[in-house]
Amino acid sequence: MNQRYLIPLTAVFLLFLLAYAGVEGLGLQVVFGVLIPYLAIAAFVIGFVIKVKGWAASAVPFRIPTTCGQQKSLPWIKQNTIDNPSTSTGVFVRMLLEIFAFRSLFRNTKAAFNRNASNKLTYSFEIFLWVGALAFHYAFLVVLLRHFRFFTAPVPEVIQTLEYLDGIIQVGLPGLFISGPVLLLATLFLLSRRIFDAKVSYISQAADYFPLFLIIGIAATGIAMRYFTKVDIIGIKEMTMGLVTFHPHIPEEVGGLFYGHLFLVCILFAYFPISKLMHMGGVFLSPTRNMANNTRAQRHINPWNYDVPxxxxxxxxxxxxxxxxxxxxxxxxxx
Known part of the structure; x- marks a missing residue:
């Protein structure tokens, strides 16, 4: 096996065992149920703010948007107002489609040589990555929002509606939430692409596999707690509400599986600001996306240019x- 994904896999497994053994064997519920969650949230918030503040302070004196359409030119030449916007409205529409529909990823193509006598380089439409990415991000968002029911009392109506729609298929008892299996399968797809696609595997590092294994571990333990093992939901609710209200409470009937699940979530939150997952905040500050391409109509002068003899x-x-x-x-x- 390749060490670039074997080491992250082993690390995630050992992290889960650390929490499980710490709770079941050493009675460290306070450490894994109170101290580490607070530290993880603090690391996430502080790291996120520092990262975004650094990006926001980076000067971009010139317009450098990446484009793939006709720029605004002569009146009789049709402009591509979304892929090459020259106004703030066009930029807003472009950003909206980029954030919610992954428009640029939808145009993704795959280059390969034909395995025949001509051996020509061909480009083909590759939609699977776009579908997998959409499924992953939206399932992750739904799962995250659904979990707010553990941190609010009473549960907001919008969360109840989302929970109803997520479990509308009504398969099994307890009812199946679609977002859980979709998140797990989408993450497995992204992981398999990094492992089995030779070109993607060649440029992938251990840091690319680690968050995927973390999310797989979180999804797998969450599904296990809901459908295959019994956990004290009331005790977990009391514990999470205690964290939110800064009155920590450790329930007695919650086992090591939950603490292992919680510990992996904490690791993901703490790791988030120093990883590639920060594209969640970076996409809004990317000068290649959030700037209008109006260099033909307006001259942009570097504001800190000094007088040169x-x-x-x-x-x-x-x-x-x-x-x-x-x-x-x-x-x-x-x-």
Whole structure:
């Protein structure tokens, strides 16, 4: 097996065992149920703010949007107002489609050589990555929002509606939430793509596999607690409400599986600001996406340009006039 994904897999497994053994064997419920969650949330919030603040402070004096359509030009040439926007409205529509529909990923193509005598390079439409990414992100969002029922009392109506729609199929007892299996399957798809696609595997590092294994572990333990093992939901609700209200409470009937699940969630939150997962915040601050391409209509001058001593042509000619005349070069002034 490749060490680039074997090491992250082992790390996630050991992290789960650490929490499970710490609770079941050493009675460290306070550590894994109170201390670590608070530290993880603090690391997430502080790290997220620092990262976004650093990006926001990065100067972008010129318009550098990436485009794939016709720029605004002559009146009789049709402009692509979404892929090459020249106004703030066009940028807003572009960002909206990029954030909620992954528009640029939808145009993703796959390059490969034909396995025949001609051996030509061909490009084919690859929609599976787009579908997998959409399924992953929206399932993750639904799961995250659904879990707010553990942190609110009473549960907001919008969360109840979302929970109803997520379990509308009414399969089994307890009812099946679609987002859970979809999240697990979508993450497994993204992981298998990194492992079995030679080009993607070649550029993937251990840091690319670690969050995937973390999310798989979180989804798997969550599904196990809901459908295959019995957990004290009331005790978990009391515990989470205690965390939110800063009155920590450790229930007695909650086992190591829940604490292992919670510990993996805490690791994901703490790891988030220093990982590629920060594209969640970075997409809003990307100058290649959030800027209008209006360089033909408006001149953009670097605001911190300092005065540079220049040597004009007149000064140049005054300095070399005699030599220029001697060489037969034209000059503006004879003297």
């Amino acid at each position: 220049i040597h004009t042509y007149e000064q140049y000619e005054d300095h070399f006039r005699d030599k220029m005349i001697e060489a037969g070069l034209p000059v503006d002034k004879k003297e």
